[in-house]
Amino acid sequence: MTCAADYAPQLRARGYRMTPQRMTILHVLHHSGKHLSPVDIYEQARKELHGITETTVYRTLEFLAENGLVRSAHMGNGHLVYEIARHEHHHIKCRNCGSEMEVDHALLAKLYRQLESASGYRLTDSHVTFFGLCPDCQKGE
Amino acid sequence: MTCAADYAPQLRARGYRMTPQRMTILHVLHHSGKHLSPVDIYEQARKELHGITETTVYRTLEFLAENGLVRSAHMGNGHLVYEIARHEHHHIKCRNCGSEMEVDHALLAKLYRQLESASGYRLTDSHVTFFGLCPDCQKGE
DNA sequence: TTCCTTATTGCAACTTTTTGCAATAGCATA
DNA sequence: TATGCTATTGCAAAAAGTTGCAATAAGGAA
Structure with missing residues (x-):
């Protein structure tokens, strides 16, 4: 989970906080290597962090995308998938x-x-x- | 509604049918001139065709897009909007x-x-x- | 015009996503 | 290390979108 902790300073610098939920979601995306749907991410994340909710996953993904830590992509059909922000x-x-x-x-x-x-x-x-x-x-x- | 009736031959040529629901949805899109969300379209369409359902609107939009009569676009946030197919x-x-x-x-x-x-x-x-x-x-x- | 095939619709149940709000918990400061 | 501010979460309810299936109706053929 260190990979995710590395992002903490970036968030704090902007007045945001690093939380277990954000760590977990970043961790899931970091290790999957591909883009995942919010539901996929929720399923993975709940294994690592008991009690995390779908609401939080949706909100966190949007938040992380706004702050450039993850990237969203629409793959047709009007649904978004997310991946860790790597090269453009x-x-x-x-x-x-x-x-x-x-x-x-x-x-x-x-x-x-x-x-x-x-x-x-x-x-x-x-x-x-x-x-x-x-x-x-x-x-x- | 003649504008919408013009599309009938295109559909029939492919073995599909022109229905009041399709006419209405095409009519709404044709006259709006801009892209609309499925909910917007439903709200407009029900004024013109009493009893049309949201299910039908969603399915019809997807159908019309597949057949090139309307075009879908995602405007961020992972939701699709639709507009009448004009120039690319x-x-x-x-x-x-x-x-x-x-x-x-x-x-x-x-x-x-x-x-x-x-x-x-x-x-x-x-x-x-x-x-x-x-x-x-x-x-x- | 009437009949028949089957594309299309509406209904109801379900899944996915969003929103408001009160409770919780990061983390900066003392 | 303890405290306070407020960003963040979870819950519950609503909104948006999807699916299966039986009933309906478009439109070609008789």
Whole structure:
């Protein structure tokens, strides 16, 4: 759980607190390595911290995302998944079989600059999901 | 409601049916001009078609999106909104004040080609939402 | 027009997510 | 180490979204 404790100073510096619930959720995400749904996270977290509630999981994930410790991504269907904030990346997901792959942010960097100058907005978060058909599913068409 | 009736042949050609519920939902979206949440759509639709249910609204929106008559977009927070399918476009949304603007698909066309050749996926749907700070909210920082 | 097939709807029960509020517990300060 | 402020949690209730199934109705064929 040390991995999670490392985040404490970041939170305190902003006037927030490190709690067992936050530690546990960070720990779960840190060790899963992939993105998880809130329900998945709740199921894992309750094994490590008896009594944690779903309410807390939802609120904590939103909080951690706002503060840049985790990242949220929508994978179609209007549900969010969460992963620990690592290098910036995006996803491409197959509409047919659900397979996914990561896309490095470098590929989108130029587009981001164009969007910023065209819109006047300063782009902050960067996760984007693209949808399509993976190579295998294209064959089966 | 003629606007909605125009879609009937498209559906029939695929073996689907035009129903009062679908007409009403298309009518609502067609005249709103902006994207609406399923609940908004339900509230509007029930005024025009007594007895329509929320279940039907959710299912119909998903159906219409699959068939290309409407388009779904996530605007952060993991909830989908829907709009009538017009020209291809994307959104930029301000994380601070919630203001939005449209981005024409032409700006992303090149990126899409790059992504396709880098990933092997064929990109199908195209709606993407970017998040950032609008010009006004940047000033207030 | 009437009949028939089956796509579509509504109902009811259920799962997922959100919200308000009182009780709890981090952690800065003394 | 003890104290106080207030960020955070859990509970309970509500809102939003989903699912299975029987009843209904669109629209092609007779």
